[in-house]
Amino acid sequence: MNEFKAIYEKDGLGAAVALVQEKVNELHNTELHIAVTGESGAGKSSFINAMRGLQSIDQGAAISGITETTMEPASYSHPNLPSVCFWDLPGLGTLNFQADMYLQKMNFNKYDFFIIISGCRFRENDVKLAKEIKRLGKKFYFVRTKIDNDIRALKLEGRKFNTKEELDKVRDYCVSNLEKAGISTSAIFLISNFKINKFDFPALKEAFENDLDDIKKHVFLLSLQNTTMEIIEKKRNELKKQIWMLAILSGAVGAVPVPGLSFACDLGILAKTIIDFRKHMGLDDASLQRLADKTGKHMENLKEVVKTPWLGEIRKEFVKTALLSSRYAAISAAEVALDWMPVIGSIFGAVSSFAVTYKFLNDVLDDLTDNAKRVAKAAFGID
Structure with a gap:
């Protein structure tokens, strides 16, 4: 004004x-590039589809599967806002992409922030990624997927449990592993890619929003x-x-x-x-x-x-x-x-x-x- x-x-x-x-x-023209990375099979493609409001069978959905499906960085534009782009990076630590070559091939500078996804616990490769991203001065988030499977397993075992307490145990376990590897953080988001209103999914989207500048925050909010x-x-x-x-x-x-x-x-x-x-x-x-x-x-x-x-x-x-x-x-x-x-x-x-x-x-x-x-x-x- x-x-x-x-x-x-x-x-x-x-x-x-x-x-x-x-x-x-x-x-209208501001672009937002979000990199989704982590080990193969962690649920990266399913996460990208969830953020874009798509299912795996929809046209333009990120390819997901139980085998290594992503061989090159793949871009997926938002169906309503093409300027918002999610990048599905190849799984780290597979035979095709060893950790020592991964960081050089992925052109990390192009992305606004990174989401490091794990389907169980965060490993050495995840820590290497986080340290490199931090060195570049970029923001990153640790996301533990498939948390609904953990809760379902407890139910199938017939155990009596408190959901919040179990989630706290998983979060503390992830934090402990990362701290042992030299990454200090309490921001571990526990989500299910198929229950976008449950667990930490709403908090994760709010964290993205709060860490973006005004214009990119505006674009991100409209993409939700x-x-x-x-x-x-x-x-x-x-x-x-x-x-x-x-x-x-x-x-x-x-x-x-x-x-x-x-x-x-x-x-x-x-x-x-x-x-x-x-x-x-x-x-x-x-x-x-x-x-x-x-x-x-x-x-x-x-x-x-x-x-x-x-x-x-x-x-x-x-x-x-x-x-x-x-x-x-x-x-x-x-x-x-x-x-x-x-x-x-x-x-x-x-x-x-x-x-x-x-x-x-x-x-x-x-x-x-x-x-x-x-x-x-x-x-x-x-x-």
């Missing part, structure tokens, strides 16, 4: 709008599947941060007049924004189908709880009709509280286009958020 004000005062509205467009492009109400709310908050910029572009760049109203806006920007918001909120057909497959629900049942006019095809004419409703036609700049944004208020004070677009997109986002929560409740049975 300070940059916007400075450029506006120096070079005028055109230059300030160009700055906003640059910032929007930066948000709507498995909790908290994730949905975080997405809404992130998208709300964009709306004032999109309102500037809509009101000042395209200036496509809407007959009968006292404002001008770019209907193309609004239509594209609605489509993007819908996708980020998991309400497009592809996202709903992936969620249905993941939770074993019928897609039709998920669609039944969606009560929004923004589910079908979004065209400029459709957006124009919505804007022509009395609700938006009556909005003036004064009706939208711009006191918290005095720079915008002073620039657009006499023009209602910014105010209308700003209010319109906020209403659309709130509506999509409410519907995303209804879908999550239907899919996961959460409150």
Whole structure:
């Protein structure tokens, strides 16, 4: 906002709008590269599929199996956000990739952070990886998969046990092994790749989020599947941060007049924004189908709880009709509280286009958020 004000005062509205467009492009084009590594058979591919909301049988899913399936670093883009890419690195310590050659071949500098996965306990190769990653100044996380198998085994044995106590034992065991090998950490995440709302999976995603800078955090949050109400709310908050910029572009760049109203806006920007918001909120057909497959629900049942006019095809004419409703036609700049944004208020004070677009997109986002929560409740049975 300070940059916007400075450029506006120096070079005028055109230059300030160009700055906003640059910032929007930066948000859309920021890449996030996440490396998933560890010994062969630890569950790397299944983890990548879980983070992308896919099953192993889905098109574009990471290949998983009981044998060594990854022979070269394989990239898997997020189905909704291609700029978010997970890298399945070959299993370390196999006959094909000995530890002393592994670090040289994997080009570690390209990744934003690393996830070191083990299916039982962390071994010498995992420690070597962690030390090299630390030397590069990169962030890494130890993830112990297949924890559901451990709990299931205890049940099959007919033993009486406290789940939390058993998990603490596994975590302490992992920490002890790493400390003996020279890695001091208490951050061991115990997960199941098939129970994404249980054990430490939610805490792991929160740890990723907290350790990223603002722009990459924004991208990462939008890539998450709507498995909790908290994730949905975080997405809404992130998208709300964009709306004032999109309102500037809509009101000042395209200036496509809407007959009968006292404002001008770019209907193309609004239509594209609605489509993007819908996708980020998991309400497009592809996202709903992936969620249905993941939770074993019928897609039709998920669609039944969606009560929004923004589910079908979004065209400029459709957006124009919505804007022509009395609700938006009556909005003036004064009706939208711009006191918290005095720079915008002073620039657009006499023009209602910014105010209308700003209010319109906020209403659309709130509506999509409410519907995303209804879908999550239907899919996961959460409150």
